[in-house]
Amino acid sequence: MPQSLAQKIIARASGRSHVAVGDVVTARVDLAMIHDSGGPRRVEPILKRLGVGLHDKDKVVLVSDHYVPGDTEEGAAILQLTRRWAAEKGVTFYDGEGICHVVLPERGHLKPGMFVVGGDSHSPTGGAFGAYMFGIGATEMAGVLATGEIWIKVPETIRIEWSGTLGPRLMAKDMLLAMCGRLGMDGGRYQAIEYAGDTVRGLGMQERMTLSNMAAELGAQAGLIAPDQTTMAWLAEHGATDLPDPAHWQPDIDAVPDELHRFDAETLVPQVAAPHSPANSAPIDAYEPTDIDVAYIGACTGAKYADLKAAAEIIRGRTLAKGVELLVAPSSKRDQDRAADEGIMKVLEDAGAKVLPNACGICAGYGSARLGEDVTCISTTARNFRGRMGAHSSKVYLGSPYTVAASALAGRIVDPRDIGA
Amino acid sequence: MVFPSHRAFVLGDDIDTDALAPGQYMGGGIEALAAHCLEAVDPDFASSVQPGDIVVAGKNFGMGSSREQAAQALRHLGIGAVVARSFAGIFYRNAINLGLPVFVSAGDTSMLRPGDPVEIDIDGAALVTQTGRIALEPLPDFLLDMIADGGLVPHLEKRFAASASPKETAT
Numbered sequence: 001m002p003q004s005l006a007q008k009i010i011a012r013a014s015g016r017s018h019v020a021v022g023d024v025v026t027a028r029v030d031l032a033m034i035h036d037s038g039g040p041r042r043v044e045p046i047l048k049r050l051g052v053g054l055h056d057k058d059k060v061v062l063v064s065d066h067y068v069p070g071d072t073e074e075g076a077a078i079l080q081l082t083r084r085w086a087a088e089k090g091v092t093f094y095d096g097e098g099i100c101h102v103v104l105p106e107r108g109h110l111k112p113g114m115f116v117v118g119g120d121s122h123s124p125t126g127g128a129f130g131a132y133m134f135g136i137g138a139t140e141m142a143g144v145l146a147t148g149e150i151w152i153k154v155p156e157t158i159r160i161e162w163s164g165t166l167g168p169r170l171m172a173k174d175m176l177l178a179m180c181g182r183l184g185m186d187g188g189r190y191q192a193i194e195y196a197g198d199t200v201r202g203l204g205m206q207e208r209m210t211l212s213n214m215a216a217e218l219g220a221q222a223g224l225i226a227p228d229q230t231t232m233a234w235l236a237e238h239g240a241t242d243l244p245d246p247a248h249w250q251p252d253i254d255a256v257p258d259e260l261h262r263f264d265a266e267t268l269v270p271q272v273a274a275p276h277s278p279a280n281s282a283p284i285d286a287y288e289p290t291d292i293d294v295a296y297i298g299a300c301t302g303a304k305y306a307d308l309k310a311a312a313e314i315i316r317g318r319t320l321a322k323g324v325e326l327l328v329a330p331s332s333k334r335d336q337d338r339a340a341d342e343g344i345m346k347v348l349e350d351a352g353a354k355v356l357p358n359a360c361g362i363c364a365g366y367g368s369a370r371l372g373e374d375v376t377c378i379s380t381t382a383r384n385f386r387g388r389m390g391a392h393s394s395k396v397y398l399g400s401p402y403t404v405a406a407s408a409l410a411g412r413i414v415d416p417r418d419i420g421a
Numbered sequence: 422m423v424f425p426s427h428r429a430f431v432l433g434d435d436i437d438t439d440a441l442a443p444g445q446y447m448g449g450g451i452e453a454l455a456a457h458c459l460e461a462v463d464p465d466f467a468s469s470v471q472p473g474d475i476v477v478a479g480k481n482f483g484m485g486s487s488r489e490q491a492a493q494a495l496r497h498l499g500i501g502a503v504v505a506r507s508f509a510g511i512f513y514r515n516a517i518n519l520g521l522p523v524f525v526s527a528g529d530t531s532m533l534r535p536g537d538p539v540e541i542d543i544d545g546a547a548l549v550t551q552t553g554r555i556a557l558e559p560l561p562d563f564l565l566d567m568i569a570d571g572g573l574v575p576h577l578e579k580r581f582a583a584s585a586s587p588k589e590t591a592t
Contacts, residue, residue, distance in 0.1 A: 024561065037447070038487065046574055050581055067448075074448040121487040121511055137489030137515035143573050146581075151563075185435060186481040190510030219481060221510050277435065364486075365444020385485060387461050388439040 002252035004157040005224050006192035009132040009249070013115035014152075021258065023154045031059050031109060032144050033118040035100050037066035037364075040085035041078055042138035043119075043145055053089075055148035060091040061109055063100035066366055068359035075366075098332025098358040101125035101213060101300040105205075106334055108239035112227040112249040117144055122300050122382065124220065127212035128205060129235065130227035130249050132192075135216070155191040155221055156258035157251070162199035164266035169416040171310060172203060172210035173302065173380065173400035177271035178263065180217055181281030188220025191258070194251065195225050199265040205234040206306035213301050214382050217278045226250045270415055272378075273398035276386040284403065287413045294377040295408035296389075297348075297401055298329035298356065299363035302380025305335040307401040311380075312339075312347040314405035314419050320352045321411025327369055329356035362389045371396070378407045423549050425538035427473040427501055432462060434479035438512065441483065441491035451490065451497050458494040472499030475539050477530050477548070479505065483512025492516040502541045504530065504548050504557065517564050520572030524548070524557040 003011065003018055011019045013027035034043065039062055047053065054060060064082050067075035086093035094103045101122050104110055112130030117123065119141045126133030136144070144150050162175060179187075193215045200208065208225050215223025225231075227246040235243055272287050274280040297303050297311050308330060320326055328348050330336035336358060339345045349355060361367045363381040371377055371390025377397070379389070384396035399407070402416035409419065440461045446454045459466040476482075476495065482505035483491055492515045495503065502522040516523040522541065526548065533539070533550065540549045543565070547554040560568075570576040 024563075038489075049574060050577055052581065072448075078448070119487065121485065123487075135487040135511050137487050137492075137511060137518060139489055139518040139573050140514060143518070143577055146577065185484055186507060186509075189507075190513070219484065219509060365439065365447070370445070383439075383485065385437045385439045387443060388437075392461060 002255035004192070004255045004257070005130070005194060005226055005249060005251045006132055006155055006157055006222060009113055009115055010152060010154055012113065019154045021154050021156050024151060025154065026149050026151050027115055028149050029059065029117055029144050030114040031061065031116045032141065033061050033063065033100055033104055033116065033123065034141060035062070035066055035120060036064040036078055036082040038119040038138045038141065040082050043142040044085060046139060046142035047146060050146055052146045054091070054145050057089055057091050059148070060145065061104060062086050062091050062093045063097070063103050064095045065099045066360050066364060068096045069357045071368065096358065098334065099300040099360055102304055102331040102335065105129055105209070106238055106332060108235065108241070111235060111240055111243060112231065112246055113244050117141065117150060121216050122213050124215040124223040125209050125213040125300060127215065127223040128208040128225050129231060130225065130246070132222055132224065134221045157192050157194050158188060158220065158259040158261070159194045159196055159257035160261045160263065161197040162195070162263045162265050163197050164199055164264055165202065166199065166265045166268065169402045170268055170270060171400040171402060172207040174268055174271045175263070175265070176211055176214040176217070177273050177278065177281040177398060178268060180214070180273065180278040181271065183218055183261065185217060185277065185279045186219040188215060188218040190219060190221050192222045192224060193218060193220040194257065195223065200225060201228060201230070204306060205230060206304045209304065210301060217382055270400060270403050270417065272403060272413060273384060275384055275395040275397065278383060278398060284399070284413065284415050287397070290397065290413040291376065292324060292378050292407055292412060293375045294371060295324060295326045295404050296362065296377055296379040296381065297404055298327065298361055298379070299381040300331055301382040302401055303329055303331045305338050307380060308335065308339040308344050308348070310401040311405040312344040314402055314416055315351045315409065316347045318351065318409050320408050324408050324411050326351065326353040326408045327356055328353045329361045330358055333358045365389060378404050378413060380404050423540050423542040425540045425549050425551055427475055427539060428471065429475055429477045429533050429535065429537045429539045430466065430470065431533050431535045432476060432478040435481050435484055436462065436478055438483060438485035438488055438491040442488050442494050447488065447490065451493055454490055455494040455497040458498060467498060470498050470500065473501040474499070475501050475541065476503040477533050477539070478503065480507045482508050483516070484509035487511045489515035489519060492519050492521050496521045517567055518573040520568055522568050524560070527556040527558050530555055
């Protein structure tokens with residue numbers, strides 16, 4: 001029986017030779033990722049109640065990213081509790097180093113074929129590395145930490161094939177918004193998406209991460225990309241050891257996806273999602289002219305090194321529109337350091353960008369930079385639900401780092417292809 | 422025999438976790454958070470809901486973040502069950518883990534009006550209204566067991582107690 005990539009990983013994790021779509025199986029978890037918001041403060045009371053410790057501390061990675069920098073009394077207390085728990089349990093802990101979905105792979109924790117859970121909805125990001133990674137809540141995470149296992153219903157595979165080369169000033173974010181616009185936020189039906197095609201194979205790892213990350217917005221459980229030489233080279237550079245043979249973690253050639261969608265990269269134009277849903281995506285010319293107050297480059301979705309670089313390409317040597325605030329919260333310290341080394345951070349700061357901590361920040365509704373009443377923002381983040389990033393009356397548009405940077409210069413939503421090279 | 426004796430709160434499609442558990446109240450306790458549950462959709466929801474009331478919603482209920490306070494807030498307010506055309510996957514798992522019954526409606530719920538008397542017939546897998554029964558997709562037994570135990574934690578408590586007890590009897 002031909003197996004999808006999702007089936008192969010779940011079969012291996014559940015100790016079977018193969019699994020069928022719809023089977024409910026118990027799988028051993030290779031790695032559990034938790035953060036300061038849904039992690040220690042929520043799981044420890046449950047572990048105490050159960051009277052057990054961690055099933056395997058070496059299979060847990062903790063990242064502080066939601067309450068960083070801890071500039072409120074409440075946030076500081078949560079970070080304190082997080083740090084104490086990390087020390088007491090002896091788990092791997094990255095404190096203030098960036099957002100979990102970016103920190104895990106950059107430290108070599110994810111590899112093809114792994115079965116991983118994360119205490120955060122953007123956990124499908126790990127799928128970019130050929131790992132079956134999905135998000136769960138804190139109670140379920142406590143169960144995983146206590147038992148080392150979780151039940152899963154073997155998903156269908158929704159293959160999304162992209163063909164052709166992306167035009168200038170287009171990014172994975174535009175691809176994803178186009179998919180949200182066509183398929184909707186429930187298009188993934190909590191099944192496994194598998195991104196494929198020559199366009200996807202042509203993307204670098206951070207761009208692939210954007211695709212897998214926003215599998216969450218497509219409503220999928222996971223967003224897989226089969227590993228190739230690009231994957232393996234990136235993993236080796238980032239300290240991953242005992243790398244598997246990528247040939248082992250491909251869907252069977254005769255595996256027929258349960259659903260197939262085709263997209264053409266050649267005809268794609270920059271996409272923007274209107275308030276208050278990523279599914280309200282349309283080609284950018286639908287929006288002009290929309291004035292903006294704030295341009296936000298942040299989050300696991302939209303402030304990785306590749307995103308910062310794209311924004312700087314637009315902003316270099318230019319100034320922000322009068323009255324527009326540009327906020328930049330790089331996804332990780334390492335990405336920010338690399339961007340600084342290459343002069344990217346200086347380009348952004350010289351233009352007047354305010355640089356915020358390497359944390360989830362206002363994308364997750366946290367922090368002091370939350371949007372005020374009636375503020376209109378264009379953002380590189382994943383979600384623009386009403387009130388998520390600030391006041392109920394604020395409005396958030398979503399776009400690529402190119403589009404957000406171009407809009408910051410113009411003071412209104414503009415096509416980044418209209419900004420000269 | 423099941424009689425409809427609770428009220429239906431009727432909501433639309435795509436109710437998200439930011440509406441169920443707004444980010445700015447996430448640092449506090451569940452009490453404070455629940456008071457703001459769904460205020461972006463219906464400002465009177467938290468103050469008017471009665472224990473046992475049933476939320477009847479459209480597609481993709483609970484989409485968005487993995488924060489299980491979204492399900493916890495509903496349970497804290499005493500919601501008896503959520504019936505929706507479809508659920509976002511993480512919310513669905515969280516709800517079961519917290520012992521909040523969630524059911525996918527197999528039939529049309531569009532005739533229901535806010536405040537209509539309704540009841541869940543778990544054994545018969547139906548939403549009972551004054552005018553008839555709307556079929557619900559049945560849950561697998563092991564999930565019904567987990568809900569009946571009150572969620573994953575009490576369910577695991579039973580499991581750990583069961584695995585510990587033979588040792589105790591042996592000594």
